Amino acid sequence: MNTAAKKTITVRYFAMFREHAGVAEETLQADVATAHDVFEVTRARHGSEEPNGHCKVAINDHMADWDSPVSDGDTVLLFPPVAGG
Amino acid sequence: MMEVTQKAIDPAALQRSLANPAAGGYCAFEGWVRNENEGHVVERLEYEAYEPLCLTEGEKVLAEAKEMFPYLEARCVHRVGLLEIGDCAVWIGVVSAHRDEAFKACRYIIDKIKVRLPVWKKEHYANGDSGWVNCERCVQHGIAD
Numbered sequence: 404m405n406t407a408a409k410k411t412i413t414v415r416y417f418a419m420f421r422e423h424a425g426v427a428e429e430t431l432q433a434d435v436a437t438a439h440d441v442f443e444v445t446r447a448r449h450g451s452e453e454p455n456g457h458c459k460v461a462i463n464d465h466m467a468d469w470d471s472p473v474s475d476g477d478t479v480l481l482f483p484p485v486a487g488g
Numbered sequence: 489m490m491e492v493t494q495k496a497i498d499p500a501a502l503q504r505s506l507a508n509p510a511a512g513g514y515c516a517f518e519g520w521v522r523n524e525n526e527g528h529v530v531e532r533l534e535y536e537a538y539e540p541l542c543l544t545e546g547e548k549v550l551a552e553a554k555e556m557f558p559y560l561e562a563r564c565v566h567r568v569g570l571l572e573i574g575d576c577a578v579w580i581g582v583v584s585a586h587r588d589e590a591f592k593a594c595r596y597i598i599d600k601i602k603v604r605l606p607v608w609k610k611e612h613y614a615n616g617d618s619g620w621v622n623c624e625r626c627v628q629h630g631i632a633d
Binding site: 417459464466486487488 | 519535536537538540541545566577578598601602603604605606607608609610620621622
């Protein structure tokens with residue numbers, strides 16, 4: 404993490420992440436620079452034991468990479484490994 | 489066109505919607521709910537999707553397929569909610585001037601849909617347990633279909 408200022412980030416959890424967290428969405432104040440940082444600071448909430456490469460992330464309803472920067476006020480969507488079809 | 493629906497998928501109606509006088513070939517794939525997975529007897533499946541990104545990501549997949557295998561029309565419908573054994577969970581149909589593009593585009597679309605759309609499924613087992621299916625692991629082990 405390369406920023407000292409805490410950001411307000413809304414985090415949305417889906418499927419198994421939501422069930423583990425017990426909430427679908429929460430807002431947190433955290434010292435985070437990237438989507439990966441958000442995944443790490445919420446690891447106890449989503450409970451993933453997977454490397455985050457198996458999961459997907461979106462920022463403000465756009466698919467993103469784990470090294471995508473997050474800004475104050477962003478909504479970060481944490482997706483467990485998908486299983487469509 | 490990519491769609492997500494809570495209603496039962498009607499393959500015959502979807503096929504008719506793709507009618508095109510320039511089409512010489514039609515290829516469809518239907519994914520059905522089966523009664524077994526990894527040794528567990530499955531009674532039903534529950535699909536969850538994040539629809540806004542399913543639609544945008546699904547449209548990207550359809551556009552990629554059209555770029556590689558120029559087809560005339562294609563539709564993909566993914567069901568969400570509680571599904572019973574034998575229900576159609578996903579339907580893909582492609583029409584093209586010749587069969588090769590239809591086959592290849594259909595295969596490309598289902599393969600990408602399974603790994604890129606934010607869709608999750610929870611299996612409900614005969615013994616009362618339930619569990620989320622981890623597709624990435626299935627793919628790695630070569631047991632997904």
